[in-house]
Amino acid sequence: MKDILEIKNLSHAYNQGIPTIQDFSFSLKKGEIVAILGPSGIGKTTLLRIIAGLEGVTHGEVTISDKIVSNKNFLLAPEKRNLGLVVEDRALFPHLNVERNVMFGISHIKKRESLAQEYLSLFKVAELSKKYPHEISAGQQQRVALARALITNPDILLLDEPFGALDKNLKSELYTETKKIFKDKDLSVLLVTHDEEEARYFSDRIIEFRKDKIIIR
Amino acid sequence: MRFSKIFSFWHSLPFFILLLFLSPILIILSSVFTDYSENWNHIYEYVLADYIMNSFILVSGVSMLVIIIGSLTAWLVTNYQFFGKRFFEWGLILPLAIPPYILAYTFTGLFDSNGTMNEIARSVLNLQQNEVLFPNIRNIYGAIIVFSFTLYPYVYLICRTAFLNQSRSMFEVGRTLGLSQASVFLKLALPLVRPSLIAGTMIVAMETLYDFGAVDHFAISTFTTGIFRTWYGMYDLTTAMQLASILLIFITFCLVIERTSRKNANYSTVGSNFKPTLVKKLDSFGSFLCFLACFVPIFIGFILPLFEILNWSLRFNAGFFDKQFFSISLNTIFLSILSAILCTFIAMTINFSIRYKNSPTIKSINPFLNIGYGVPGLILAVGIVQLFVFLDKNILNSLEGYFLTGSLFGLIFAYIIKSYALANTTYEAGYQKISQTIDDSARVLKSKGLNLLLRVHFPLLKTSFFTSILLVTSEVVKELPATLILRPFNFETLAVSTYIYASEERMVEAAAPATAIILIGLIPIFFISKMIRTSRIEKSE
Numbered sequence A: 001m002k003d004i005l006e007i008k009n010l011s012h013a014y015n016q017g018i019p020t021i022q023d024f025s026f027s028l029k030k031g032e033i034v035a036i037l038g039p040s041g042i043g044k045t046t047l048l049r050i051i052a053g054l055e056g057v058t059h060g061e062v063t064i065s066d067k068i069v070s071n072k073n074f075l076l077a078p079e080k081r082n083l084g085l086v087v088e089d090r091a092l093f094p095h096l097n098v099e100r101n102v103m104f105g106i107s108h109i110k111k112r113e114s115l116a117q118e119y120l121s122l123f124k125v126a127e128l129s130k131k132y133p134h135e136i137s138a139g140q141q142q143r144v145a146l147a148r149a150l151i152t153n154p155d156i157l158l159l160d161e162p163f164g165a166l167d168k169n170l171k172s173e174l175y176t177e178t179k180k181i182f183k184d185k186d187l188s189v190l191l192v193t194h195d196e197e198e199a200r201y202f203s204d205r206i207i208e209f210r211k212d213k214i215i216i217r
Numbered sequence B: 001m002r003f004s005k006i007f008s009f010w011h012s013l014p015f016f017i018l019l020l021f022l023s024p025i026l027i028i029l030s031s032v033f034t035d036y037s038e039n040w041n042h043i044y045e046y047v048l049a050d051y052i053m054n055s056f057i058l059v060s061g062v063s064m065l066v067i068i069i070g071s072l073t074a075w076l077v078t079n080y081q082f083f084g085k086r087f088f089e090w091g092l093i094l095p096l097a098i099p100p101y102i103l104a105y106t107f108t109g110l111f112d113s114n115g116t117m118n119e120i121a122r123s124v125l126n127l128q129q130n131e132v133l134f135p136n137i138r139n140i141y142g143a144i145i146v147f148s149f150t151l152y153p154y155v156y157l158i159c160r161t162a163f164l165n166q167s168r169s170m171f172e173v174g175r176t177l178g179l180s181q182a183s184v185f186l187k188l189a190l191p192l193v194r195p196s197l198i199a200g201t202m203i204v205a206m207e208t209l210y211d212f213g214a215v216d217h218f219a220i221s222t223f224t225t226g227i228f229r230t231w232y233g234m235y236d237l238t239t240a241m242q243l244a245s246i247l248l249i250f251i252t253f254c255l256v257i258e259r260t261s262r263k264n265a266n267y268s269t270v271g272s273n274f275k276p277t278l279v280k281k282l283d284s285f286g287s288f289l290c291f292l293a294c295f296v297p298i299f300i301g302f303i304l305p306l307f308e309i310l311n312w313s314l315r316f317n318a319g320f321f322d323k324q325f326f327s328i329s330l331n332t333i334f335l336s337i338l339s340a341i342l343c344t345f346i347a348m349t350i351n352f353s354i355r356y357k358n359s360p361t362i363k364s365i366n367p368f369l370n371i372g373y374g375v376p377g378l379i380l381a382v383g384i385v386q387l388f389v390f391l392d393k394n395i396l397n398s399l400e401g402y403f404l405t406g407s408l409f410g411l412i413f414a415y416i417i418k419s420y421a422l423a424n425t426t427y428e429a430g431y432q433k434i435s436q437t438i439d440d441s442a443r444v445l446k447s448k449g450l451n452l453l454l455r456v457h458f459p460l461l462k463t464s465f466f467t468s469i470l471l472v473t474s475e476v477v478k479e480l481p482a483t484l485i486l487r488p489f490n491f492e493t494l495a496v497s498t499y500i501y502a503s504e505e506r507m508v509e510a511a512a513p514a515t516a517i518i519l520i521g522l523i524p525i526f527f528i529s530k531m532i533r534t535s536r537i538e539k540s541e
Helices: A044-052 A098-106 A112-122 A138-150 A168-184 A196-202 B009-033 B038-079 B085-091 B100-111 B116-125 B140-164 B168-176 B181-192 B194-210 B213-217 B223-232 B237-263 B284-315 B323-357 B360-374 B377-394 B408-432 B436-444 B449-460 B462-478 B481-486 B494-503 B507-540
Strands: A003-013 A019-029 A033-037 A059-064 A067-071 A083-087 A156-160 A188-193 A205-209 A214-216
Touching (some): A003 A044, A019 A044, A019 A059, A019 A188, A033 A168, A033 A196, A044 A188, A044 B436, A083 A138, A083 B436, A098 A138, A138 A168, B009 B323, B009 B360, B009 B377, B038 B085, B038 B181, B038 B194, B038 B237, B085 B284, B100 B116, B100 B140, B100 B213, B100 B284, B140 B194, B168 B181, B223 B237, B223 B481, B237 B360, B237 B377, B323 B408, B323 B449, B323 B462, B323 B494, B323 B507, B360 B408, B377 B481, B408 B481, B436 B449, B462 B507, B481 B494, B494 B507
Parallel strands (some): A156 A188
Antiparallel strands (some): A003 A019, A003 A059, A059 A067, A205 A214
């Protein structure tokens, strides 16, 4: 299967110079779900931000669909990478209702309203389309965030602790539903989590970030 | 970083605005290196010492009084339960709605030998017409009272926050070590809020030094009146600029002290061991004393001038709202709203650039853009006139006569520079409430630059937008010296109109514009009082 994402000898340090990621290499295949597992502060989210183009790299390179998107001298803007991003706090735009949130990334498409309804139905939140983020539950917000990310038909979906704020029952319900959707759509997904159970259940492969080494399972 | 990136719109805009904001100030400072005229020698030999001495006495007197009023009232409302406490918590900032020059005019009307208070005293005590009960207020001591009772809220506000953040454990330990209630305040609480006290007093000192209207009305020779007279009396702009430079250098020195004191302001005890103050209930006598201590500043700084203005208004019969008043009000509203909108848009764009580009260089520029707030309106006006004369002569020379000089551009430019800090603070606070993940999500969803600003940030920062418009509007309405110098010929605003009537001793006619200024000045008070009420609720929880 073809690699959709390739990371070669990646290193990153913030302004203070302390390295967050050192000489990390990895690849993600089309339709594969990979979990990056590790404790807080180990550099998992930074890795996701680098892939999204929200952070630069100090060394190495990132390739998406055979195109170099990040290296020491070049950083392709996030909006040009065709990625989806879902974060723990959902980051739904509070001034837009559910439908408008989902349509945000496809404002240039004519049939955006019907497409939005299709994705909202897929995640079982179609009846909430006119509600505002603060009027719906955390689980419903997460479904909306996933619909918003998927509607743009991204090459890779980046999930940063997406189920972190949910209770156990809601989590397992969402795991099953979303994994099925991702597999049906043959989507490449990179999940960042500190929850081993979530990583094992959700992904095809686990990469564990530890303080002194990286383990690929 | 690539060349095109450094010179992108969002990167270059803050630098361009900084250059615009700094130009008039740099022009003023450059005058130090030009030749000194005979007028300068005259000023240096005969009046400079007076300017320095009067400014020094004024600033020292006002500083001492505001420290006493501001810190004492703040201590009382944070530590004691007494009659009216809930009102005083926010009511103590009401005098901020009245600019010092209006208080000066009303005090003249109240306490002159034929003023309202002396008239009332004569009729109540059955005194002769030549008998004067209240002393003359038109002197430097009167000015100290005027400034102190309009500006003490700055110290009050800062001290109140600092006192709220002090842990009661410290005072309990102090009491067990033998300190009385009064000693706890003087030996513990006050030294602990020293940095806040210095910061508040510095703001007051600078506001006192900037003032033109009040000192001019009381005929006190200070730097600002000196600059004005040198320019409009001696027609010597260069010497006026040289005088302004001295004041500017001194103000910069004050600002450095203020910043340093804030840097070391980590005297607070907020942390895991923080215990909020236990509010002590007082007996009737104690409650009465506290009530009096808090009521007197509001009475002198707000109620008395309001009473006098009301008195003038009643005597000013039907002509109160004449055609001229409406025309002047329209001028003021047009100018203030236009300046507020422009200033707010600039602050929004700069803060967006900082957020969007996340560049340490742009971030470091922003505090320098606030510099206009620390420059007296009079000095700013002098710098802008010079800048516009230069631009008219050298860049726009193809046009007939002067295009920028003497136009509304100068006035709006001055207002924007002077009020930018207010708009900026509002936006900084607004942006702090928007999570970075919102931006990240929007970026990944292909929203960037102007699209991100208009579709995400602008709607989320609507409150900041309107707050900024209101704050800047009310600040612009009060601004006197810059308006006086930069206004086009025969163009009047409420502040200028009040000044002109007062300088011609037509106090009764000054009532209409003065009332309008006070009403508009109450807008930011409403916002601050709302914040005060919220902070109280948080503490009580």
